[in-house]
Amino acid sequence: MGGDVSAKIGIGVIGLGWMGQVHSRAYLRLFHHYPECPLRPRLVVAADAVEERARRTAELLGYERWTTDWREVVDDPEVEAVSIAAPNYLHREIAVAAAGAGKHIWLEKPCGRFPEETYEIARAVEEAGVRSTIGLMYRHAPAVEYAKELISSGELGEITHYRGYFLADYAADPGGALTWRYRLEGAGLGVLGDIMPHTVDLAQSLLGPIESVSAQRATFVGERPEVPEGMGTGHFVVEGGEMGAVENEDYVGCLVRFESGARGTIENSRVCVGPHVRNGFEVNGTRGALSWDFQRLNELQVYRPDPTGERGYRTVFAAPGMGDFERFQTGAGISMGYDDLKVTEAYKFLASIAGDRQKEPSMREIVSAIRVVEAMDRSCGSGLWEPVEGARTGAASGGEA
Ligand SMILES: NC(=O)c1ccc[n+]([C@@H]2O[C@H](COP(=O)([O-])OP(=O)(O)OC[C@H]3O[C@@H](n4cnc5c(N)ncnc54)[C@H](O)[C@@H]3O)[C@@H](O)[C@H]2O)c1
Known part of the structure; x- marks a missing residue:
């Protein structure tokens, strides 16, 4: 952690529907509004299960790569932080895998389908010692x-x-x-x-x-x-x-x-x-x-x-x-x-x-x-x-x- 003002952080986004696009636009605008932010997002790779959506949206938003397999995002060594904006049934699997791979996660609510899935994600984040931000904006x-x-x-x-x-x-x-x-x-x-x-x-x-x-x-x-x-x-x-x-x-x-x-x-x-x-x-x-x-x-x-x-x-x-x-x-x-x-x-x-x-x-706040x-x-x-x-x-x- 830490870093100079111009340090870049590799970003991956999973799910390019409404929220995945909103997250991507937020990364693109971040420096306009928070110029002192110590990290500058680099949009590395975006994933969506629908190939045409993955290609078209990733190109539109300026990602370097796109894929239909979210595991490629989680496994990508150039990705340090992952936005998880896929449907609820994928939150637990993706978030646990991403935290396990040492990636910080910006995860959309509700963080799983049922409370047990949210608690499991919280345990994985805690064990991995990664940062988490939840879409409670x-x-x-x-x-x-x-x-x-x-x-x-x-x-x-x-x-x-x-x-x-x-x-x-x-x-x-x-x-x-x-x-x-x-x-x-x-x-x-x-x-x-x-x-x-x-x-x-x-x-x-x-x-x-x-x-x-x-x-x-x-x-x-x-x-x-x-x-x-x-x-x-x-x-x-x-x-x-x-x-x-x-x-x-x-x-x-x-x-x-x-x-x-x-x-x-x-x-x-x-x-x-x-x-x-x-x-x-x-x-x-x-x-x-x-x-x-x-x-x-x-x-x-x-x-x-x-x-x-x-x-x-x-x-x-x-x-x-x-x-x-x-x-x-x-x-x-x-x-x-x-x-x-x-x-x-x-x-x-x-x-x-x-x-x-x-x-x-x-x-912590979503668990609460x-x-x-x-x-x-x-x-x-x-x-x-x-x-x-x-x-x-x-x-x-x-x-x-
Ligand atoms: N914070 C908020 O206010 C807010 C608002 C809307 C949605 N959300 C949350 O964001 C998440 C996504 O919602 P949405 O409205 O963007 O849904 P959406 O249906 O618009 O988009 C979901 C996207 O995920 C893709 N997807 C499905 N399976 C996938 C897979 N295996 N790998 C990669 N991509 C896959 C779909 O093709 C689709 O493009 C949900 O968990 C929802 O609860 C939060």
């Missing part, structure tokens, strides 16, 4: 960083209420293809794996650990049209075709208790008509309140008693001084975007590799979120309040923000 939004500051400084008093949500419509159309996301074999959990890690990570990064949960789940779209593996990426609608069963949940609603004593609710859906990506939170303390919605990334609603006696929330714009805002924009009201959050994430990954400390969010997910899953089955179990992995490699 909403915490990097400057407005979210500011919310965290307001909460931790005590400005809002004692925090009593929390409402976290991720209400999406990406699967609301019953004609949406039955991709790996809807199969136990492909994705494992449904919204509990796909979006709950984001909601839980935001909740815990703002208010601290969740200690117990009471959850319920539902699958509202029971069948979808079958499609051949690799036909498309992301979410897409197909006409006609054989119907196959959706094997995991569309919806989870949950009551939560935080260790701090705060009480809250968390709700996730992938079939919620109306909001598109209503991913956010509302926090109420004894002296003030705030709320944030990803669809208005650069705005925070803040309520504090006003000396004029006027009541109501104020819109506070993301601005220089909040998180890494000024890395991207010069003044309040000029918007940052989704990909920018991934540039910050890429920086945290390479800075963790170059420095003495692991930056958050690492395997997945412990909550596991308790929610148990509660959906038992119908009871379930405690969030303590650390199972010994993965203590988390660190500074």
